[in-house]
Amino acid sequence: MKVGLAGLGTVGASVVRLLARRSDELAAACGRSIEVVAVSARDRQKDRGVDLSAVRWYDDPVALARDADIDVFVELMGGEGDPADAAVRAALSGGRAVVTANKALLARHGTELARLAEANSVSLSFEAAVAGGIPVVKTMREALLANRVDRVYGILNGTCNYILTRMEAEGLGFEECLAEAQRLGYAEADPTFDIDGFDAAHKLAILTSLAFGTEVDGEAVYVEGIRSIETADLDAADELGFRIKLLGVAIRAGDGIECRVHPTMVPKSSAIARIDGVLNAVAIDGDALGEIILVGPGAGGDATASAVIADLADIARGDTVPPMGRAAHRLEPYSRARMRRHAGGYYIRLSVADRPGAFAAIATRMAEKGISLESIVQRRRKAGENSRASGGDATVQPVFLVTHDTTEEAVREALAAIAADSVIATEPQVIRIERLDDTTPSAQREV
Amino acid sequence: MKVGLAGLGTVGASVVRLLARRSDELAAACGRSIEVVAVSARDRQKDRGVDLSAVRWYDDPVALARDADIDVFVELMGGEGDPADAAVRAALSGGRAVVTANKALLARHGTELARLAEANSVSLSFEAAVAGGIPVVKTMREALLANRVDRVYGILNGTCNYILTRMEAEGLGFEECLAEAQRLGYAEADPTFDIDGFDAAHKLAILTSLAFGTEVDGEAVYVEGIRSIETADLDAADELGFRIKLLGVAIRAGDGIECRVHPTMVPKSSAIARIDGVLNAVAIDGDALGEIILVGPGAGGDATASAVIADLADIARGDTVPPMGRAAHRLEPYSRARMRRHAGGYYIRLSVADRPGAFAAIATRMAEKGISLESIVQRRRKAGENSRASGGDATVQPVFLVTHDTTEEAVREALAAIAADSVIATEPQVIRIERLDDTTPSAQREV
Numbered sequence: 001m002k003v004g005l006a007g008l009g010t011v012g013a014s015v016v017r018l019l020a021r022r023s024d025e026l027a028a029a030c031g032r033s034i035e036v037v038a039v040s041a042r043d044r045q046k047d048r049g050v051d052l053s054a055v056r057w058y059d060d061p062v063a064l065a066r067d068a069d070i071d072v073f074v075e076l077m078g079g080e081g082d083p084a085d086a087a088v089r090a091a092l093s094g095g096r097a098v099v100t101a102n103k104a105l106l107a108r109h110g111t112e113l114a115r116l117a118e119a120n121s122v123s124l125s126f127e128a129a130v131a132g133g134i135p136v137v138k139t140m141r142e143a144l145l146a147n148r149v150d151r152v153y154g155i156l157n158g159t160c161n162y163i164l165t166r167m168e169a170e171g172l173g174f175e176e177c178l179a180e181a182q183r184l185g186y187a188e189a190d191p192t193f194d195i196d197g198f199d200a201a202h203k204l205a206i207l208t209s210l211a212f213g214t215e216v217d218g219e220a221v222y223v224e225g226i227r228s229i230e231t232a233d234l235d236a237a238d239e240l241g242f243r244i245k246l247l248g249v250a251i252r253a254g255d256g257i258e259c260r261v262h263p264t265m266v267p268k269s270s271a272i273a274r275i276d277g278v279l280n281a282v283a284i285d286g287d288a289l290g291e292i293i294l295v296g297p298g299a300g301g302d303a304t305a306s307a308v309i310a311d312l313a314d315i316a317r318g319d320t321v322p323p324m325g326r327a328a329h330r331l332e333p334y335s336r337a338r339m340r341r342h343a344g345g346y347y348i349r350l351s352v353a354d355r356p357g358a359f360a361a362i363a364t365r366m367a368e369k370g371i372s373l374e375s376i377v378q379r380r381r382k383a384g385e386n387s388r389a390s391g392g393d394a395t396v397q398p399v400f401l402v403t404h405d406t407t408e409e410a411v412r413e414a415l416a417a418i419a420a421d422s423v424i425a426t427e428p429q430v431i432r433i434e435r436l437d438d439t440t441p442s443a444q445r446e447v
Numbered sequence: 448m449k450v451g452l453a454g455l456g457t458v459g460a461s462v463v464r465l466l467a468r469r470s471d472e473l474a475a476a477c478g479r480s481i482e483v484v485a486v487s488a489r490d491r492q493k494d495r496g497v498d499l500s501a502v503r504w505y506d507d508p509v510a511l512a513r514d515a516d517i518d519v520f521v522e523l524m525g526g527e528g529d530p531a532d533a534a535v536r537a538a539l540s541g542g543r544a545v546v547t548a549n550k551a552l553l554a555r556h557g558t559e560l561a562r563l564a565e566a567n568s569v570s571l572s573f574e575a576a577v578a579g580g581i582p583v584v585k586t587m588r589e590a591l592l593a594n595r596v597d598r599v600y601g602i603l604n605g606t607c608n609y610i611l612t613r614m615e616a617e618g619l620g621f622e623e624c625l626a627e628a629q630r631l632g633y634a635e636a637d638p639t640f641d642i643d644g645f646d647a648a649h650k651l652a653i654l655t656s657l658a659f660g661t662e663v664d665g666e667a668v669y670v671e672g673i674r675s676i677e678t679a680d681l682d683a684a685d686e687l688g689f690r691i692k693l694l695g696v697a698i699r700a701g702d703g704i705e706c707r708v709h710p711t712m713v714p715k716s717s718a719i720a721r722i723d724g725v726l727n728a729v730a731i732d733g734d735a736l737g738e739i740i741l742v743g744p745g746a747g748g749d750a751t752a753s754a755v756i757a758d759l760a761d762i763a764r765g766d767t768v769p770p771m772g773r774a775a776h777r778l779e780p781y782s783r784a785r786m787r788r789h790a791g792g793y794y795i796r797l798s799v800a801d802r803p804g805a806f807a808a809i810a811t812r813m814a815e816k817g818i819s820l821e822s823i824v825q826r827r828r829k830a831g832e833n834s835r836a837s838g839g840d841a842t843v844q845p846v847f848l849v850t851h852d853t854t855e856e857a858v859r860e861a862l863a864a865i866a867a868d869s870v871i872a873t874e875p876q877v878i879r880i881e882r883l884d885d886t887t888p889s890a891q892r893e894v
Contacts, residue, residue: 018593018735025660028773029592127590133736135582135590143574143582145476146465146756213472271742274721288465288753289580292743295718302735309593319766326475 001034001316002069004096006061006087007076008041011101011128013048014305015074020050022309030316034309040064065091072097072315074308080104092116092124099311101128101304107202107218110209111331114216114323124323125311130203131156131280133303134296135310140210140284141325147286149211153249153434156203156261158278158298159187159194160226160246164263165276168234168243174227186278196225197246197261204248207282208259209324209331211250216324217259217334221248224262233349233429236400237265240347240375243273247434256335258342263431265347270436342408345374345433348401348415351425352378358423359399365417366403369410375402396425402433448481448763449516451543453508453534454523455488458548458575460495461752462521467497469756477763481756487511512538519544519762521755527551539563539571546758548575548751554649554665557656558778561663561770571770572758577650578603578727580750581743582757587657587731588772594733596658600696600881603650603708605725605745606634606641607673607693611710612723615681615690621674633725643672644693644708651695654729655706656771656778658697663771664706664781668695671709680796680876683847684712687794687822690720694881703782705789710878712794717883789855792821792880795848797865798872799825805870806846812864813850816857822849843872849880 003019005012016036019026027033040058058064065073065087073091075098077084084105091098093116100106106113106129117124127137131154140149155161159181166177178195181187193199201221209216226246237244247264250257266273271293275281280298285291297303314321324331352358359378366373377400403411415428450466452459463483466473474480487505505511512520512534520538522545524531531552538545540563547553553560553576564571574584578601587596602608606628613624625642628634640646648668656663673693684691694711697704713720718740722728727745732738744750761768771778799805806825813820824847850858862875 014735022593022595025773026592028777029769134739135586138585138590139582142761143585143757144753145473145760146469146753148469271721274718286753288461288749290744290747290750292581292741294739294741296739297737300737303737306591306593306733306735310590313592314589314766317766317768319761319764321764322476326472330475 001032001071001312002037003034003072003074003312004038004064004067004070005036005074005076006040006064007078008039008048009076010301011304011308012041012076013050014301015076015308016050016052018302018305018309026309026313026316030313032316034312034316038064038067038070061087062090065096066094070096072099072312074312075100075102076308078102078104080108085109088113089116092120092122095120095122097123097125097315099125099308099315101126101308103129103199103202103206107205107216110206110216110324111328114328114331117323118328123315123320125314126206127311128304128307130206131282131294132296132298132300133306134280134282134294134298135307136207136282136294137210138310139294140207141321144284144286144289147288149284149286151249151251151285152207152211152282153247153251153272154282155245155272155275155280156200156248156282156298157194157246158280159191160200161275162186162278164226164229164244164246167229167231171231173231174229195227197223200246200248200261204250204259204261207248208250208257208334211284212252212257213324213326213330213332214257214334215331217336220259220334220336222260222262222339226263228429229263230429232398233431236349236377237347239377240400240402241268242266242347242433243268244431245272247272249434253337253341255341256337258337260339265431265433266436272436340407340409340412342432343405344435345405346403346411347431347433348403348411349429350399350401350418351396352399353423353425354395354397361421361423362399362418365414365421368417369414371406371410371414372404373401374404376400448479448518448759449484450481450519450521450759451485451511451514451517452483452521452523453487453511454525455486455495456523457748458751458755459488459523460497461748462523462755463497463499465749465752465756473756473760473763477760479763481759481763485511485514485517508534509537512543513541517543519546519759521759522547522549523755525549525551527555532556535560536563539567539569542567542569544570544572544762546572546755546762548573548755550576550646550649550653554652554663557653557663557771558775561775561778564770565775570762570767572761573653574758575751575754577653578729578741579743579745579747580753581727581729581741581745582754583654583729583741584657585757586741587654588768591731591733591736594735596731596733598696598698598732599654599658599729600694600698600719601729602692602719602722602727603647603695603729603745604641604693605727606638607647608722609633609725611673611676611691611693614676614678618678620678621676642674644670647693647695647708651697651706651708654695655697655704655781658731659699659704660771660773660777660779661704661781662778664783667706667781667783669707669709669786673710675876676710677876679845680878683796683824684794686824687847687849688715689713689794689880690715691878692719694719696881700784700788702788703784705784707786707789712878712880713883719883787854787856787859789879790852791882792852793850793858794878794880795850795858795862796876797846797848798843799846800870800872801842801844808868808870809846809865812861812868815864816861818853818857818861819851820848821851823847
């Protein structure tokens, strides 16, 4: 099987190296060899540590995608627009299978590309686009066919998880941990894409389509990043029995599918709470299977290349799975549940004016919206302590509330009323709580 | 695709029910319908909650396997011998694909059956045989082809994990927790197969073949069960920073492949330490991917049926993967590493005679074998305490040793010498320590 490879960054070079290293095993498992015969990349001179002397070079990835001598086009350039988009379309239209790691492209054009692949009877595979080397796409497309999926959620961005883990473990601030992540190569110079949740949102959009058989809608994901998280929140979470994770969650709700990425309070006893550092984890709730969780490296050249090669091996073996797990013409329109209707518990941190009646005013506003409180922690500041969490103002006290299940709308309205009452000094911090089973035994065992 | 199903216990009935419930989705994903047309089971009259009025009944599963009208034979009877073995062979010889959940059969005859499938150019699939509904076989056969696997390990028996979790959490004894597991349906009336490690050993034998491309050798697994674990060991583990799990481990060693099932001390910080209750978990170390861990229900009718149906869907789609991930004629002979050569740390609990020189004698014997000690805990018994761990004898004291890396041979010889010295009152408790990475960040992240 002849492969054309566009993009020779870390992942692309790993693909070339691993295909060579594992050529015997791959040929034995697939019944035919897999060989890179043509590549495109910006710089022909750069030393990538792999032998590319025998391959054809293209400057234009679209021209590579049209090379009549390749069977599969591997797209590792990234970016939701051209040239990646044009090249992938050219390959599919030309009847060539495509393997891509490009989550932005799929989040934006996934449905169209799946239709194009179907119209040309070729594969479109993208294991590497979600959670790096973890075989979550294969699991959802192939292993869960007996299941109606009710929820999929996970830690989809290693950069954010690394920063939150460090902040919690060391009691350090966000900026400091971000700088450290950049120093270690876990975060990019411009970290916006990771830190503000967009990377996780792209992955979640793909997972949502796979889980619910809906069209891919990258725009429909509600997104909050982790910039607002303070050590005060992590400390409070710890006291309240939670940890804070940037979670992507897609779940069936009353009026559609809720699809959201935001910092989330998860019970300490849950499996997802214990995923530390740059690891990724995806949990899938199927009605037959129950919950399975896949954990592993979500990034890295070889790990991601491992997923690209697994896709290539499937294609070499002749396996044909519809890109989104079901025929593209049968994908249902994505029906977005309104975020204001979101139901769940909330953690709220307020900087409350330290005067009589302030707390009564807050409690009253909450009660007016039918919000009942599960716990209230008012931590009297020690003398001399000048907490960032209270805006540094000695006349305010931080108050931590955890609500019973309520709605996003009720919380927003109550907080707007509280702000209008002028009893709080800074913007409230609001973090949604995800109810997750702990890991105590639940599955029924039988003979 | 026409299916003949032998065995209508909990899993078999779930397969029938789920195939009916998901028939539209399966047909859409696979391009053809999957239909049970014939069954065999001991009792035709029993109400299984599923409609079997339209299927042909066989009393003899071998006759069912020879039914010329079926495309796939699903074997859910269990047992390493006939009729399961004869029926599976009859189906494969007749050119029919086989899906089975029968780990005992595969551990015993896996290599031969893989060869028979290959000779007849049909699939032999067994996702349900290892870790129930968790797609570990698919992951190893398909998703990890770019990797050389260096180690696979996991919690492969939910019954044992449930009992150990309860013993640890409640401070209860083994017998009490076993009785509770039986009451809850997590353990069978005769629990030997689970408790003594044989079930985990069968699963590990299959994983070993998948991981290392070797012939399946169920007899080569070193097996210890959990009967000997006492609360004193769980308490000591907690103090020393470990938890005790019944682990199956297959790993490349100097003189072959080590393949062993035994109670294992794992660092509390490791992911595997945190898998509680009846859950299963499998960790796979690939040289490209790093470590991935799959967690989920290892048993249960619907969860296991979910795996059976995933196999059926692969076959319906026409996907053909060699049973053990590589061509059967290319499987290498299994080369067993000798257990005496096993290198690692050890936890040792001794009941030491409470007299001068006893401890010096022990330390001397350890030193003679080159064993150096990482920690020593000698817990002076409180007045009136009559610990089972010390054999109930008030003149002995429990001593807990943790060794640095040494060999099984050195430990056994040192303990034999110590026993000969008559300074210990009961059989020593010996639990191997598995060195596992904790979940701190390790993967290198790049763009």
